[in-house]
Amino acid sequence: MSNRIDVKKTYKLFINGAFPRTESGRTYEVKNAKGIFIANPCLASRKDLKDAVVAARAAQHGWNKATAYNKGQILYRLAEMLEGRRAQFVDEIVTVTGVTKAKAEKEVTDSVDRLVWYAGWSDKISSLSGALNPVAGPYYNFTIPESMGVIAAIAPEVPSLLGLIDSLAPIIVGGNTVIVLASTKAPLSAMSFAEVIATSDVPAGVINILTGKKDEITPWMASHMDIDGLDISGLGAKKHAEIKFAGAENIKRIYSFKNADPGRILAFMENKTVWHPIGL
């Protein structure tokens, strides 16, 4: 056995392509299934959320403008980067959640595959939901889905990595930017995934990841007037009413999902209909 002392990682937030500590200076303890201390991730505050929204809003226009081909390649790049760091993710999942190595490996595999699956949707989703509308008059009329804006998401507690991928990938593939609140109990996968993002080609601010408490952050997400939509799949059903109530103030689109399907992408896209006369 080596006498070498490990160099442990400080887990920080991921906002605007950087890894800041929470402005609040707070952390919380993450323990493994056996109750042994693992890490002190940041306990994000509402001000961290506010900063993340500013970053996400600033990044949205540029991300939306990127071609679908480009967006698809960037998502695929995330899959490549994740694939290359499989071992680290498997280790972290095993360490934190206590699942078998085989189960952890399956989650990482599924996560890579899920990213690849979403990547392919970028240049197909509009043919799935778009339409040329045969209006009764001399007008060319079409409907296309386009990005909704800034979306917040609450990732499920488990599976901590695959759940995170399902929380952010469908949102960004539609041209939105996202602020994800990671699994509280198992945030390590999320913070390591931030390193994957940072080493891929995702522009700063497109994906922002917070760690902390759902009860603290979610109501601020719901009431934030510059957040257009909210994925509450990771929030207990009992809290849904309260969050939807608060989100009504800006007619926020608030949904929860059970499956990964194209509807999950379209939920955070707006349909735009354009009319133009046909004439000489």
Place this chain on the structure above:
Amino acid sequence: MSFYGLVDGTEASLKKYLGSLSGVDQVGADARAAMLATRSIKTTSKRWAIDTAITMVDLTTLEGADTPGKVKALCTKAVRPDPTDASVPSVGAVCVYNDMVGIARTHLDLIGGHHVGVAAVSTAFPSGRASMAVKIQDTKDAVEAGASEIDMVIDRGAFLSGRYIEVFDEIVKIRDICGTKAHLKVIFETGELVTYDNVRKASFLAMAAGADFIKTSTGKVAPAATAPVVLVMLEAVRDFYAMTQVRIGVKPAGGIRNTKDAIKQLVLVNETAGPEWLKPSLFRIGASALLNDLLMQRMKMDDGYYASPQYVTID
């Protein structure tokens, strides 16, 4: 010539002037014309519109088979459209081929129709395909024979191939010949210009070159005076007035066959160029069959029952 200060007679200045015009959206113009066509003109306003329309008619015969007899009959009708009702006003003018001008003028004067004009179609009507020398002579003949109005056609070939300066120069030359003796109406043959953008462009070109009237069509090509084409021309004279304080007249011709059509034209005038244009010096309707329908509708309004064509004269 000053051309209202809009152009200096060079091709460059003409291009710049025409290039400054805004486009016309076909669907939008069609929709506006269609909306105005829903106006419901009843009772007193209909009666006013019928009499006004009669005074605006350029009673027309432009046939290869025209004879002095036919033209004289037309002149008689022009002066007294309804021989049984002296309250029916005379029409604006008779419109004939160049060789009939003298006959028409003489006959009109003979029957007391000094106030009814004679319009001659000119410049190798209807195609406009002749040398400039021929077009000039054509016009000179008509003016000398007593035409008070010259309805010239433009060279659509030149216009469509972008030789606007040729069209412009032609109008200027014909305008010179008309002098103070005759009003100049410039016929575009809008059915051949096809687009409303072209109609607008032709309108501004002709107005700057000295046209007194802009006219849609020869009557020999369909479509002719459609409501949206007239709308676009009325917008042009309105805008030209705003630029120059000069009112140019508009003459739709071709396809206006009944009272309903004529009233729709008057509505277009009223709500586009404005009521100032609702007089024969600024609006004419080139037609032949229209007059009888106006007369029959007038009878119906007076008598309260529908008239029969047997009670109006066929010439």
Place this chain on the structure above:
Amino acid sequence: MGEKLTFEYAPAPESRALVSIKPKYGHFIGGKFVAGSKHFPTINPATEEVLSQIALAGKNDIDAAVKAARKAYTTTWSKMSGKERGKYLFRIARIMQERSREFAVLETLDNGKPIRESRDVDVPLAAAHFFYHAGWADKLEYAGLGTTPKAHGVAGQIIPWNFPLLMLAWKVAPALAAGNTVVLKPAETTSLTALLFAEVCQQAELPAGVVNIVTGDGSTGALIVNHPGIDKIAFTGSTEVGKIIARAVAPTNKSVTLELGGKAANIIFEDAAIDESVEGIVNGIFFNQGHVCCAGSRLILQESIADEVLEKLKNRMAKIRVGDPMDKNTDLGAINSKEQLLKIRELTAVGDSEGAQRWSAPCDLPGKGFWFAPTIFTGVTQAHRIAREEIFGPVLSILTFRTPQEGIDKANNTPFGLSAGIWSEKGSKILWASQQLRAGVIWANTFNKFDPTSPFGGYKESGWGREGGRHGLSAYLKGVSHE
């Protein structure tokens, strides 16, 4: 002749003889007209004449309507094949076409909108909506929601007063096509065409309870929204009420669609076709007295053409014929209610006090009834209330811009996102602008066009969901993955 210098249009009133209005109405529940308990008057806003007494539905009425709708859903409508359901919708469409003049006259009497618009827009489009959706009823498995899309059950629908029959059609047609049954509440001031529609349902032999119509005010609407027997809420109205509904349904599993307010920008670029743009401005804000959620109420003009457009706009506005809505030549009718008139007056007074310059078209307004002359405000900035709040009347706020991006930024600077207009003769600029604008409906070189095949609905605080087209239909079906 020739004494008169102007072409004055003699009155051309549409005949009222075609409609018979009962002195008092009840509700339409379970296929029958049932008496109401309390009543309130509905008036003709052009004359203030009381047209009839409308029933105010209370809890018992709503319970009865929901019960009838549930029974119809369970026993009849959900068991019927789509093919048969569709045939009922086709029947309704045809009867609406047959009785179109009657509907138009009644709509104009009750609403105050010009007969030309009710005749040429509202009623034909309403019939078209039924015709379009009728064809969906037996094709739901192709609507992109999986092979076995299911209806929600009972839909509660609350509609506004600006397009009473048309909004009914937007709501009822897709709901029935998708297999739902409905409880619909027309707006307090405009119930009559909905009640005539109930007669159409009877003539079409629509099974009892599939369509139920209850009349009343906001309290009736709240009873529908909060009723536990309703599975789906569809609302068109103000953003303020939309938020109340969104909060009310938060603790429930009700599916909701909302079509809310707007403050649409109508952007005129310097290379626009000017005359058609002016028509588009007029149609954008003065259509239906400006009582249109997607009205082009903010004119955003490029500075280089601002003077020319303004002059043409004023000339054009001077030709708007304001007056008796029943006259076939009227362009701008009565404001729908005294309450709305007061709101318009209040907001325009704020426009004055905030320093914007008001200009109204010269016109004689009738002595009786509720009227507001077509009005524009120039010198408006983003900070003015009349540039931010929905006036819902014939009032246009005019702003200017210098560069295309500035125009877009001003257009998007609002919590609303329902519609926008773009005027330019340059194709690439139109596509650029339509991409930049954050609104659900973009009219380029046209404005205020509607079609049943064309999805309509807003971004941001203008609502949830779409109406029309396949996208609109999906709001009445389960099968989407999110809840």
